[in-house]
Amino acid sequence: MSLRRGEKPKLSADEETALLTSLKIERELVAHAKLQVEAHAVACKLHDGGMEIAKIAEEAAQLAAKDRKNFGFEQKSAVAAITLNAVLCVASANSKVEAGGGKGGKGKGGYNAKAKAKPKIGAKIERLPPPTCEAAKAAITTSTATLAKVSSFPDGQLALLRAFESWLLLEHIEPVLADASSIMQAFHGDPCLVEKEVFIQYWNDLQSKRELHGAEQLTAQATSKDAGAESADARANLKAAEQEMKDADQRARWAAAEVSNSRTGNQPTEPEVQRERAAAVSNTKALASKLQQTKVLELCTKKNVTATNASGEEDKALATISNKLAPLELMDKHTRKFFESLINGTVLKEPEADAALDHPSKGS
Numbered sequence: 001m002s003l004r005r006g007e008k009p010k011l012s013a014d015e016e017t018a019l020l021t022s023l024k025i026e027r028e029l030v031a032h033a034k035l036q037v038e039a040h041a042v043a044c045k046l047h048d049g050g051m052e053i054a055k056i057a058e059e060a061a062q063l064a065a066k067d068r069k070n071f072g073f074e075q076k077s078a079v080a081a082i083t084l085n086a087v088l089c090v091a092s093a094n095s096k097v098e099a100g101g102g103k104g105g106k107g108k109g110g111y112n113a114k115a116k117a118k119p120k121i122g123a124k125i126e127r128l129p130p131p132t133c134e135a136a137k138a139a140i141t142t143s144t145a146t147l148a149k150v151s152s153f154p155d156g157q158l159a160l161l162r163a164f165e166s167w168l169l170l171e172h173i174e175p176v177l178a179d180a181s182s183i184m185q186a187f188h189g190d191p192c193l194v195e196k197e198v199f200i201q202y203w204n205d206l207q208s209k210r211e212l213h214g215a216e217q218l219t220a221q222a223t224s225k226d227a228g229a230e231s232a233d234a235r236a237n238l239k240a241a242e243q244e245m246k247d248a249d250q251r252a253r254w255a256a257a258e259v260s261n262s263r264t265g266n267q268p269t270e271p272e273v274q275r276e277r278a279a280a281v282s283n284t285k286a287l288a289s290k291l292q293q294t295k296v297l298e299l300c301t302k303k304n305v306t307a308t309n310a311s312g313e314e315d316k317a318l319a320t321i322s323n324k325l326a327p328l329e330l331m332d333k334h335t336r337k338f339f340e341s342l343i344n345g346t347v348l349k350e351p352e353a354d355a356a357l358d359h360p361s362k363g364s
Contacts, residue, residue, distance in 0.1 A: 036166035043085030081163035091131035091139035133179035181338035255286035
């Protein structure tokens with residue numbers, strides 16, 4: 001039975017289930033990204049107001065409960081993300097002070113003085129530089145009790161790791177990526193913020209997503225390549241059709257001119273009559289050829305538009321998949337050392353890791 005105009009074919013049960021699952025995952029990814037972006041913005045605002053981390057955690061719980069638009073029903077995850085981002089803001093501020101940044105550094109008019117000032121409504125939030133590895137680890141270790149409190153819910157430790165991942169992948173945090181494995185040791189310190197099983201769960205989930213999006217990228221690359229080749233062929237055919245159209249138009253003009261030139265008077269000779277008849281026949285053929293070539297040109301134009309649009313859509317789909325895969329590849333590249341050591345049982349607790357760095361012989 002043929003489909004009516006606008007009617008779409010029905011999916012099988014398995015295809016419908018796969019589509020619904022894909023849409024659910026897509027919605028969750030969008031909601032997660034939105035939550036993390038807003039959590040970072042809120043943390044920057046609260047930190048810029050000079051609040052202590054414990055107070056920020058309390059304030060974050062109230063804000064997350066009210067802001068359903070950005071945090072949805074993931075208020076606990078939002079509180080964990082806001083608190084961790086605030087802790088890392090402290091690390092950035094400490095790094096800036098140690099580097100002598102700001103006017104006056106630690107002295108009058110420096111960052112510490114500004115942090116104690118009462119925040120102004122609508123004031124522009126200061127964009128802090130990325131923290132050093134040591135400052136980030138120190139800030140996490142100092143706030144272990146608060147971070148443990150805000151992550152004390154099912155999947156709370158996983159929420160901390162995902163918030164740390166989002167923070168790492170922010171544009172202005174890229175320089176810290178090189179130290180990601182080292183910073184992650186702070187979550188595995190003593191006391192332990194994130195258990196080994198949660199680390200492994202996070203890592204396995206990361207690798208599953210990499211494999212899934214990697215396979216999708218390969219498929220999208222092949223489809224995009226085929227669509228690009230079809231688009232190139234369509235452009236070549238259109239170019240050839242345009243040239244043929246020019247030639248047909250030129251032949252039609254010549255035939256029309258010959259008709260005009262071969263017209264005879266009242267008493268034509270036999271050769272003149274034959275020339276006039278031949279010109280008329282040639283003109284008829286030239287007009288028919290021009291009409292046919294016009295139809296060919298229209299068809300080639302439509303095919304070129306369709307192929308170009310299809311190629312653009314496939315390129316867009318490939319870019320979307322590549323954008324999903326890029327952060328996963330970054331996390332895999334910069335944290336693989338830590339996770340492989342953890343899984344192999346060779347990773348040290350944070351105090352032991354620091355001792356090993358100070359005394360290499362003890363760590364061997």
